[in-house]
Amino acid sequence: MVNRYLSLVSLEEAIETIMTRCPPERRVVRIPLLESVGQVTAEPVFAYYSVPEAHLSAMDGIAVRSEDTTGATDKKPILLDSAVRVNTGNVLPPGSDAVIMIEDVEEHEGRYTIRRPAAPWQHVRPVGEDIAESEMAIPRGHRIMYHDIGALAAYGITDLAVSSLRAGLIPTGSELVPHGTRPGPGQVVESNCLMAAAHLRSLGVDAILYPPVADEQDAIRSAISEAVESCDLVIVSAGSSKGTKDYTARIIEELGEVLIHGVSIKPGKPVIVGRINATPIIGLPGYPLSALTIIREIITPVIRMAGARPPDYGTITAELTRTLASDIGTDEFVLMTAGEVAGRMIATPLSRGAGVQMSAVRSNGVLRIPRDSEGAETGQSVEITLSVSEETIRSGLILAGSHDPALDRMADLLAPLPVHSAHIGSMGGVLALKRRHCHAAPMHLLAPDGTYNLRYLERYLPGEEVTLVCVAEREQGIVSREGLSFEDITTGSFVNRQKGSGTRMLLDHLLKERGIDPGSITGYTREMTTHLAVALAVKSGEADTGLCVASAAETAGLSFVPIGTERYELAIMTEDLPDPRISALIETIGSDSFRSILSGMGGYRTGETGTVQTLHL
Numbered sequence: 001m002v003n004r005y006l007s008l009v010s011l012e013e014a015i016e017t018i019m020t021r022c023p024p025e026r027r028v029v030r031i032p033l034l035e036s037v038g039q040v041t042a043e044p045v046f047a048y049y050s051v052p053e054a055h056l057s058a059m060d061g062i063a064v065r066s067e068d069t070t071g072a073t074d075k076k077p078i079l080l081d082s083a084v085r086v087n088t089g090n091v092l093p094p095g096s097d098a099v100i101m102i103e104d105v106e107e108h109e110g111r112y113t114i115r116r117p118a119a120p121w122q123h124v125r126p127v128g129e130d131i132a133e134s135e136m137a138i139p140r141g142h143r144i145m146y147h148d149i150g151a152l153a154a155y156g157i158t159d160l161a162v163s164s165l166r167a168g169l170i171p172t173g174s175e176l177v178p179h180g181t182r183p184g185p186g187q188v189v190e191s192n193c194l195m196a197a198a199h200l201r202s203l204g205v206d207a208i209l210y211p212p213v214a215d216e217q218d219a220i221r222s223a224i225s226e227a228v229e230s231c232d233l234v235i236v237s238a239g240s241s242k243g244t245k246d247y248t249a250r251i252i253e254e255l256g257e258v259l260i261h262g263v264s265i266k267p268g269k270p271v272i273v274g275r276i277n278a279t280p281i282i283g284l285p286g287y288p289l290s291a292l293t294i295i296r297e298i299i300t301p302v303i304r305m306a307g308a309r310p311p312d313y314g315t316i317t318a319e320l321t322r323t324l325a326s327d328i329g330t331d332e333f334v335l336m337t338a339g340e341v342a343g344r345m346i347a348t349p350l351s352r353g354a355g356v357q358m359s360a361v362r363s364n365g366v367l368r369i370p371r372d373s374e375g376a377e378t379g380q381s382v383e384i385t386l387s388v389s390e391e392t393i394r395s396g397l398i399l400a401g402s403h404d405p406a407l408d409r410m411a412d413l414l415a416p417l418p419v420h421s422a423h424i425g426s427m428g429g430v431l432a433l434k435r436r437h438c439h440a441a442p443m444h445l446l447a448p449d450g451t452y453n454l455r456y457l458e459r460y461l462p463g464e465e466v467t468l469v470c471v472a473e474r475e476q477g478i479v480s481r482e483g484l485s486f487e488d489i490t491t492g493s494f495v496n497r498q499k500g501s502g503t504r505m506l507l508d509h510l511l512k513e514r515g516i517d518p519g520s521i522t523g524y525t526r527e528m529t530t531h532l533a534v535a536l537a538v539k540s541g542e543a544d545t546g547l548c549v550a551s552a553a554e555t556a557g558l559s560f561v562p563i564g565t566e567r568y569e570l571a572i573m574t575e576d577l578p579d580p581r582i583s584a585l586i587e588t589i590g591s592d593s594f595r596s597i598l599s600g601m602g603g604y605r606t607g608e609t610g611t612v613q614t615l616h617l
Contacts, residue, residue: 008264010371011331014273015301017259018282022275024233024306026163033152036144038204039162040307045138048156050128055096057086059123062105062112063096069117083112092124099123131155143204143309163307166206168227169193171237172220172248173286176212191357192237192284192291199295203308217247224251228276235299236272238286248272248283256281264371266332267354268293287354293333296366313386316365316393318347320382321400321437324367325375335363337420338384339396342436342576346398347384348422362420364388364396379435396420397581400438401429402502403530404568405551406471406604407442409597413588417581423529425501430460433571439582440570442471444502446509452567458617465574468613469586470567472598473605476506477562479535479553480545485561490516492544494523495537502566503531507547510563532556550603565605574614586612 009017028042057063062083072078083100084093092099098118106113131137137155138148144160152160171193179189190212197207208231213223220236227234236248249272252258256276263271267290272283282299284291300310318338326332338347347367350359365384369375376382386393396418399407403423411419421442424432429441447455457466478486497503504527511518518524523543528534531552537543539556553560570589576582588594590610598604 008262008269009260011263011265011297014260014263014271014298015305018273018280018298018302019305021259022278022280024165024167024280024302025278026165026307027232028161029164030159030161031164032159033149033157036160036162037146037149038202039144039160039164040204040309041138041140041142041144042161042163044136044140045152045157045160047131047133047135047137050133051130051154052125052127055092055127056125057088057090057092057099057123058125059099059101060087061099061101061123062086063090063092064098064100064114064118065095066098066118066120066122069098069100069114072114072117074115077106077113077115079108080112080114097121097124141307162204164206165204165233165303165306165308166208166231167200167233167235168208168210168231169197169200169235169237170210170220170223170227171212172215172223173212173238174214174216178212190237192286192288193235195288195292196235196237196284196295196299199300200303203300203303203310205303205308215247217251220247221251221255224276224281225255228255228279228281232279233302234276234279234281235284236281237284237291249274252276252281252283263298264330265293265297266327266330267352268297268333269330271298273298285354288357289335289352289354289359292360297333313389315383315385316345316390317381318345318384319437320367320376320378320380321346321348321432321435323375323378324349324369326369326373328374329371331371332369334367334369335359336365336367336384337362337398337422338365338386338393339398339420340394341398341439342573344436345384345393346437347382348398348400348420348437364393364418364420392418395581397440397585398422398438399429399440399442399570400424400432401441401443401571402426402568404442404471404474404549405532405555406474406568406598406601409601410471410585410588410594413591413593413597414584417584425498425504425529427456427500427505430456430571433466433573434461436573439576439579440469440572440585442568442570444474444506444566444568446502446506446566448509453569453571454615457571457615461617464617466615466617467572467574467577468615469570469572469589470608470611470613471570471589472568472609473565473607474568475550475560475562475565475603476503476547477550477553477560477564478545479538479548479556479558479560481538481541481558482544483559483561484545486510486563489545490520492522493542494521494526495534495543495546496524496527497531497534497547498527498529501529503547506564506566551601554602560603567608586610 171190176190200207252274258274260273399421426443432438433441445456531548534546534548535552535556595606
């Protein structure tokens, strides 16, 4: 088999190859009307009968012959002998061609007096007003919307011929376990095909999920052969790289033809494109974000060209909050969190690790760094392709700074207001606030004089007016599996927080105070960006001790030995206080609900929670 992985093609070439050499062919199927939302019609749809099928009254009133009302005035009212009382929706009596509203007539013993004439067909719904029998209601190629269902039902339609695309999704890997199963050591929950199936179904594709297949060549060959017989597109998850158990490419070559093995994009480079008979087959990389990139950048455009109508939320131009380096020759796609701060759009890159699925969960857009670029600089204007509406982007609240588990609970109380939090450490938050890259900066920076936060704001935001909102006073301490204390951090392995975080600065302050050389601590340079990550590293045995807040230790079920209490606050530009998002944030922090949550989490003192202090720096 030719080693095509050594010859990468561009993203555009990959899409063109699929559409010219093995485009997915849609099939025509008839489905019940109620199941047709999101599907594309394969033929025009015609009304079975007229709506309405008779002349109907559009008002409560009297049905009349318009010619009998000619000449009626206030001075010369007409007493009608042949008028018939009707309600809205009643069929007009034979000979009637108009309706006069009941409030415009006077009734006397079953006879009606009118003071103005009725025009022909006044307040009448004529036959076929909505649609006439055999009139086309919907053309071929129309994507059925929910509001189409009511109209089609009213026109007598019970089922539709739709242009259907059936995709078979085959997860491979001996390490896979079904979702709902807690994975053991060396096991992984199958999620790539679930993600792909959910996306494809949202586009109206009939996505068939096959059971996971072990890394056995015969089993994978059998599953692919079966899917090719019944599907218009086959997607195989994992097995696209060059490992000893990566069989996808060789099986496609045996059964058909490998057209591409490797696309110059990141993440997602090892993708396979092939065909078996006339059926296109795509091999997804195993890493979740790599698979997501292929689904979004290759499969979705192909599905669109085959007639689907994926949502298009457009693009925005935003200011990049962090420098991004990239490799020449590769189109890189970076998941982003975008929002509006101080009247301008900003965008923050999320983790680029191919296995970090929370980047996808937290993102609301994606940045494409072109292959001829080495990246983008902080402050540079970049184009972000949105995955939600621009209105949603502009309504979000952006936090950047120190991490605390309480922020997640606070965000839950703020729902449905979108809250995006970047865990870049307290110092990173101060600088983000200075650059107006966030609405609020969570921080807990200990100064040499023993005060928190004020000295750093004075240093980095001189002349500004800043408001501090106290989230809580919280306990920091040593987390371990065995009740170890601060004095034990030099005797075993340690896991640290990142440079610039308040926790890291607290640790360095304590080490200096006690004359301990950081170089004597095994693991001092190993950094985590959240308190929970520190606690979980200790729980898993990767480290013996770490420094974190009490709530993280409690969540992980570990021992916690306090070393002190610190003030955890949000710094906000005072000029932003009138912003409804900021008002909601401050109100939530000061609420009884939030205090109750903090008390339940453990390790927080709430006496100062919600207090507001304005500083003229």
